[in-house]
Each structure stands twice: as C-alpha cells, then as structure tokens.
Amino acid sequence: MDVTPETAGDAEPGAASITLEGIRKRYPDGTEAVRELNLDIPAGEMVVLIGPSGCGKSTVLRMINRLVEPTGGRILLGGEDVTRVDPVRLRRRIGYVIQNVGLFPHQTVNANVATVPRLLGWPRDRSRRRVAELLELVGLDPARFGRRYPHELSGGQRQRVGVARALAADPVVLLMDEPFSAVDPIVRGRLQEEFLRLQAEVRKTIVLVTHDLDEAVRLGDRIAVLSQGGRLEQYDPPAALLGAPATPFVREFVGADRGIRRLVVTPVTREAVDPLPAAGAAGLPTVPLGGSAYDALAVLLTSASDRVVVADQGRPVGVLSRERLLELGRPGG
Numbered sequence: 001m002d003v004t005p006e007t008a009g010d011a012e013p014g015a016a017s018i019t020l021e022g023i024r025k026r027y028p029d030g031t032e033a034v035r036e037l038n039l040d041i042p043a044g045e046m047v048v049l050i051g052p053s054g055c056g057k058s059t060v061l062r063m064i065n066r067l068v069e070p071t072g073g074r075i076l077l078g079g080e081d082v083t084r085v086d087p088v089r090l091r092r093r094i095g096y097v098i099q100n101v102g103l104f105p106h107q108t109v110n111a112n113v114a115t116v117p118r119l120l121g122w123p124r125d126r127s128r129r130r131v132a133e134l135l136e137l138v139g140l141d142p143a144r145f146g147r148r149y150p151h152e153l154s155g156g157q158r159q160r161v162g163v164a165r166a167l168a169a170d171p172v173v174l175l176m177d178e179p180f181s182a183v184d185p186i187v188r189g190r191l192q193e194e195f196l197r198l199q200a201e202v203r204k205t206i207v208l209v210t211h212d213l214d215e216a217v218r219l220g221d222r223i224a225v226l227s228q229g230g231r232l233e234q235y236d237p238p239a240a241l242l243g244a245p246a247t248p249f250v251r252e253f254v255g256a257d258r259g260i261r262r263l264v265v266t267p268v269t270r271e272a273v274d275p276l277p278a279a280g281a282a283g284l285p286t287v288p289l290g291g292s293a294y295d296a297l298a299v300l301l302t303s304a305s306d307r308v309v310v311a312d313q314g315r316p317v318g319v320l321s322r323e324r325l326l327e328l329g330r331p332g333g
C-alpha cells in the first residue's frame with residue numbers, strides 16, 4: 001500500500017536525516033546523563049540505541065523531540081537546526097512510540113490514531129481515510145478494531161495502534177522507546193517481523209531504544225552502543241558490530257554468543273555451500289538460498305541430520321554442513 005497520497009502536497013519529504021552535534025544533558029539535580037554525543041542518522045534508516053540501564057538512551061531519544069531539553073549542542077533535522085524551534089510544532093513532525101503505548105484509554109482506536117491529524121486541523125474525511133489506511137497497514141481490520149477501546153485489545157494489538165498513531169501525520173522521524181518490550185517473546189518476534197515489512201514500505205528515519213541485543217541485530221540498519229554518560233562506544237551495522245567489537249566494553253556487551261547472533265545477519269550464499277553429493281541429497285531438510293544462516297542452523301538442529309540442502313527457488317544448489325554454518329558465525333567466516 002502506498003501511504004503517501006494523503007499527505008502529498010504537504011511540502012515535507014517522507015523522511016529526514018538526524019544529526020546530533022555535541023548534544024549534552026545535565027539534569028537539574030546535577031546528573032550528567034549525556035556528556036557529549038555526536039551521531040549522524042541518515043534519512044530512511046533505522047538506528048538502534050542500546051546500552052546498559054541508565055546510560056542515557058531514553059534521554060538521547062527524548063532530546064530529539066525535545067521532551068527533554070538539551071543543555072548543550074545542536075540537533076539538526078534534515079539539515080535544519082531544530083534546537084530552538086517551538087517544541088510542540090516539532091513534535092508534530094516526529095512520531096513517538098513508547099512501551100505500553102500510552103493510548104488514551106477513554107478514546108476509541110480510531111480517535112487515538114487520529115490524534116495528530118486532529119491537532120493539525122485535517123478535515124474529518126481526510127482524517128478518517130488516513131486512519132483506515134494506517135490500521136490496515138499495521139494489520140488491524142478497521143471495521144473490526146476501529147471502534148474498540150484500548151482495554152478491548154491484546155498487548156500486541158495495542159502496540160500496533162501505537163505505531164499507527166505515531167505514523168498518522170506522516171512524520172519525518174519516528175522515535176521508539178522499547179516499543180516491543182511489554183509483550184511476550186513470541187508476539188514480540190511477530191511484531192518485529194511486521195515492523196520490518198512496514199518500514200520497507202514507509203522508509204521513515206527511525207531511532208529505536210532497546211535493551212534487547214537480538215532485537216537490535218534484527219531491526220537495526222545500524223546499532224549505536226552507548227555506555228554511561230551517553231558515551232558512544234561503537235556505531236556500526238549489526239554484522240560489523242558482532243564481527244568486530246570496537247572496544248572491550250562492546251565485546252563484553254555483545255557477549256560470548258555473538259557468533260550465533262552474527263548468523264542472524266549472515267545470509268546463506270552460493271560461496272558458503274559445498275557441491276551436492278553424487279549420491280543425491282534426498283531426505284535432507286532444505287533451506288532457501290539467501291535466507292539467514294541462523295534460520296538454517298535452527299532447521300539443522302531440529303532435524304536429525306548434520307547437513308541441509310540449500311535451494312534456489314526450489315532447485316538444490318548445494319549442501320551446508322553444521323561445521324560450515326558455525327564457521328559463518330566467526331569473524332571473517
């Protein structure tokens with residue numbers, strides 16, 4: 001589905017880059033939450049902020065929409081300095097999703113999603129069309145869910161409404177603070193998958209805070225690892241982060257099982273496979289070429305064999321052994 005027509009004509013592009021220049025936050029009680037952070041987030045990318053509790057992730061996120069006022073530095077949105085623009089107007093260009101969503105409990109799903117369009121004074125018809133479009137986009141049938149109240153939804157459904165609400169006025173940036181952590185691991189996995197599909201369609205600039213390294217690896221185009229005081233330890237795509245931790249802190253943080261995690265972002269390629277055995281490969285489980293090595297390992301471990309067949313659109317192109325798969329998780333593998 002194309003989500004732009006409702007907002008075409010509102011001069012703003014679909015996504016904006018974010019630049020944090022020497023951004024700082026010292027809370028009134030003297031806590032130095034963020035000492036000095038420089039970060040460039042390209043338009044249309046999803047960047048994940050991760051780090052131990054209290055390192056300043058939420059403070060960084062909330063400085064971008066000025067729910068927290070920086071005490072130093074500059075924030076540029078699409079190259080424009082927004083450090084001193086009216087924060088209320090700024091927030092209409094920035095979607096914000098938090099843990100447990102913060103839906104208004106006494107408003108229907110429709111009214112919740114229409115919050116920002118209403119503030120912007122959109123005509124009722126345009127608002128209504130946009131709400132239906134967004135609910136469909138996040139996988140909720142508008143006819144079934146539009147008139148429900150938040151307490152009549154599951155946790156995962158509430159989370160989706162939260163995402164729809166944040167996207168309603170086609171913001172140039174989406175900020176997400178632990179958006180999937182309040183739901184159980186199975187629902188979380190499904191929401192993450194759906195969210196990746198959604199992002200492929202809407203291509204927003206997204207900054208997402210999480211505690212969960214697997215989530216960061218799964219979702220992030222890049223991951224920023226922070227330590228106390230908002231210090232940037234490493235800023236890299238997931239495979240580079242797992243394959244080559246830049247500091248002892250990052251090495252410790254990504255942990256001993258990073259080889260396994262690395263498999264999540266490592267595709268099964270033609271180069272990785274061995275030739276098909278002459279005797280054929282009947283009876284072996286099959287995985288798709290281009291799928292993740294992690295999924296291939298999961299298939300292998302739940303079958304009784306020590307190899308899987310790799311197929312390109314159903315046609316076997318080779319086999320992958322357990323040893324070879326585990327090698328793929330090692331740096332340079």
Ligand SMILES: Nc1ncnc2c1ncn2[C@@H]1O[C@H](COP(=O)(O)OP(=O)(O)OP(=O)(O)O)[C@@H](O)[C@H]1O
Pocket residue numbers: 027028029031032033051052053054055056057058059060211
């Ligand atoms: N309003 C506030 N006043 C004073 N100190 C604060 C305030 N908000 C946060 N802090 C402090 O700033 C530091 C960073 O907090 P922040 O919430 O940004 O960290 P975080 O990395 O998001 O933590 P968590 O992962 O636990 O949510 C912490 O030491 C916290 O106690």
